[in-house]
Each structure stands twice: as C-alpha cells, then as structure tokens.
Amino acid sequence: MSSPKTFEAQTECVINCLLEDFLNPTSITNRTLIYECETDAGADSSFDVAIIAGRLRMIGDQYNKEVEASAQEFITEFRRGQVKFLFLSIAEAVLQHTVKSLSQALCAQDSTLACEKAQLGVLVKLTECVAKKAPELVSQLVTAMTRMINGNEIRGFIQSQGGWVSMLGAWLC
Template identity: 30%
Template sequence: MAPNIKAQTESVVYYLLADEDECDRSYGDVESDSKEAPGDFDPVIIADRLRTIGDALNKDQSFTKAIKDLTEAVTEEAVATVFEQSVETLCETYVSREAALAPELQLIHASVALGLYLKKNSPALKDKVRNAMSNFLNSRVSRWVAQQGGWDKVPVAM
C-alpha cells in the first residue's frame, strides 16, 4: 500500500519552515501504509533537500511580485489564494527555462522558494504560509508524489 502522502506533506512542510529549535523530529505521527522499512521516510532530510533548491527563483521579477502580494494578504484564506496564484505565476515563467522539469516539480520548487522566502522575511506569516503550502501541495501534487512512492522518492534536485 502507498504511504500517507497528506501526512508526509504536512511533515515535510513543517520541517521546511521550522526554526532550528523546532527540528526535534517529534512533529506528528507520520505513518506509512506501505511495507517499506521503518525510517525510510525522514521529513527533516527531505526538507533539507528541498531547502537547497529554495534560492533558485529569488531574483525573478514574478517572484518579487508574488512576495509583495503574499505579504499584503492578511487572512489565512487570502494567503492560501495568493500563495496558489503566486506559485502558478512563477511556474509559467519558470516553465520556459526548465521545460524538461516535470510540472509537479515546478510546483514544488516554486512553493519551496516562496515558503522559505516568507519564513525569512515575513516570520509573522509562517503559520499561515505553512498551512497554505501544505494544502496547496496536497491538492496539486499529492497524486504525483504517491506515484513516485512518497516524498522520500521524489527527485527534488534541479
């Protein structure tokens, strides 16, 4: 059976946006329904791998506009809406440069870049961004992540 992708996604996003003091590996109970060996899924390691790609879009004009829109959003619903629109805009710009990259990876990369930037520059939005990012990734890429065999099997490197 497949791993619990929703729980994996929430755990990966948690550690991706966590402060150092939050990285004690005790977030949630991420269980797998698969027969993989215990310990195959490590959200901290996956978050670290994703973090390495976070700076790729920071200088893009679309990225700058997306950040401005996100920092102006106040409610959690507004953050979620703007987050989704911003990721899609970034992917449209990014797709012409990285056409060989799977669309799902483009969504993941753009989400990671936005999330990390906001964590660093607008820490008050961290919880709202964490929720928006988890919901976005679960709704947009969870099926693809499941097809890969879970987050620990996703080829996140560029």
C-alpha cells in the same frame, strides 16, 4: 522512527520540518529537531523528514533569482489580503497565484522541466524568502502550503515519483 501512514500526514511532517529549518536553521543542521511526527507501527521506517526537507530546499534553491525577485511583492500582497479580508482562503489564493505564475514562466523557459516540480521548488523557495524577510507570516502559510502540496498537481507528481520517501533518491534530477 516509523513514518506517518498517509500522504497528508507525511506532507504535514515535511512542511513543519521545513518551516522549522527556515526559522531556526541550526536545529536541522545539528539534527536536534524537536518536532515529532505521529507514527504508525507498521509504516515505512525510511521516512527521514529532515533529509526530505533538505532535499526540498535543494529543489527550491534552483530558483533563487526568479523567486527572490518576486518575494517582496508576494509579502505585500499577502499582508494586504490578510489585513483586508482576514480569510486564509485569500492567503491561499495569493500563494497559489504567485507559485503558478512563477512556475509557468520557468516551464516556458525550459520545456524539459516538469511544471509540478517547478511549483514545488517555487513554493519552497518563496516560503524560505518569506521566512527571511517576514518571519511573522510563515506560520500563516502552513495550511496554504499543505493544501497546495496535497492538491492534485503537486501530490500527483510526488506520488508518481515514488512518494516522499523516494525523495531520498533519484527524483531530484
């Protein structure tokens, strides 16, 4: 299968695969993922969304303790925002605030850690925690996650490392 052409389309594929993995772990493990990405005939055929999603989980797993402690607070704030305002922008604001706060604390503890990598890892781990504790909320995070990753900071980091396809190699360290 060839990869989607744009960074945004690749991000959407990666997020959908990641969320499928969180909600139905055996579908990725057994490589029976039904999700199909739109493809372009001339695009890079080395884009394996399941492997990339797995690598993102590895990054997120580095932040287990830090994120799991904040997950319930995030879920409570997320639900409060959804009920009170019913706007996705509130959910995005809660997600961004939580991810940035946690990643800044991690970066303050480790000056060698790229804050954008920490944001990506925290975002992935937080989403995994939400999938385990409140799976009904995960689908509401898709747009917020996509926008956060496609935003300047995380997107710039991913692209400076060679893009999503390069996740298959060295930039995990």
